[in-house]
Amino acid sequence: MELTVLICTHNRAALLEKTITSILACRRPENCDISILVVANACNDDTLKTVQKLADNSSDIPVRYLEEPIAGKSNALNLAIDNIPSGYICLIDDDHRVDSRYFESVAQSIRQYPGVPIFCGQIIPDWTGDEPAWIHDKGKYKIYPLPIPHFELGNAPFRVNRNNKLPGGGNLIIERKVFDSIGNFSTALGPQRHNLAGSEDSDFILRALDAGVDIQYSPTIVQYHYVDNDRLKFKYLLLKSFQRSKTIMLAKHPQQRTIPKYFWAKLANYFFAMFLPGGIARFRYYAMRVAATLGEISGLISPR
Known part of the structure; x- marks a missing residue:
């Protein structure tokens, strides 16, 4: 099984290092060929130095990078897709850390549901306890959308459809051949730098569903989203x-x-x-x- 972890990043070298470190610390399932591809999107910080340092220190998972000078996450995603010929692409955001069983859960899900080309898992805020109490309010005036992404649809696996909350792009596993049939990510959508735009992932998921592509929710595939208190303002x-x-x-x-x-x-x-x-x-x-x-x-x- 061929798994390519894809991380698109813009000027978040410190967070990116934590993300890749968590990936390198994961347990490795048997008979899996795992690699990491980072796309530096219009970066002018220490991103490339950080990735190179991690690549030099990684003995068993290859780490490489590409540069996309045109700002826009979709541009970075599409560059990577064009440079990944086969296998499954595991999308991970640059402000996530993965559960230690991430690769085991991905491999198990792919083997459990043969023929399914897209999987999604949980994204859980990585709460530190420093956040204000109102962020956890479940009452009449609970806020949404949460400033920290949270995708959790229960503990039972099921097939995603339009009636469900659509999964975000931060925890998708997509077989490479899917892009040949429904196209890449829309460059008219998605964030540019950190402008809080989005929905390039929703657009992709909707096109996949409209094309009859199966999408499996696997709750054991878990990532944690970094909590930035500036987002709680x-x-x-x-x-x-x-x-x-x-x-x-x-x-x-x-x-x-x-x-x-x-x-x-x-x-x-x-x-x-x-x-x-x-x-x-x-x-x-x-x-x-x-x-x-x-x-x-x-x-x-x-x-x-």
Whole structure:
């Protein structure tokens, strides 16, 4: 079994080192050929030096890198795909660490579900205990989307469909031949540098489902997302709500150019609800809903 770990990164040398170190520390399943490919996307920090140092110190897993000078995660992903001829591509974000059984779980899932070309697993916030209490609120005013990605659909495996929450690109395993049939990642979507855009992964998953490609959720494939406390600030919450809502609308409705009337009613309801009594939790919740609705409207009328 051939597994290529693909990490696209932009100016996160310190986090990238932690990510690759966690990968190199994983248990190795038998009869697996594992390698790591890093794509440095418009980087001007110590990314290449960091990768080279890790490559020099890795005796059993080859580590190599490519450079993509044009900013945009999709550009980096597509460059890598064009340079991986076969096998399975394991997508890991540069601010993740993997569970020590990651490769064992990937190999087991591939062998358990022969013929399935795409797998997804869990992404769990790597909480440190330093985060504010409101981030864990499960009540009426819990925030969403979470500023720290969290993808967890239970402990039972199942086939993904459009009725499920769509998996993010930070924990996908994709057989290389899938790209030959449904195409690469859309360069009209996805983050550029760290601008909080996204949905290149959602667009890809939707195209795969529309083409009848099986996608298996395997809960034992686990990664942990680094918790940056700067993401827990009000400005970041609003910006992410806007950007992610905008790009998911672009992914789901690429031809839509009109705004349904109910969007305006929803926006007005959320706006006025912000100023009703209920404390900071209520205000934060409805402010994020306002930002998300504005993002949806922007996504409906923006060219793709």
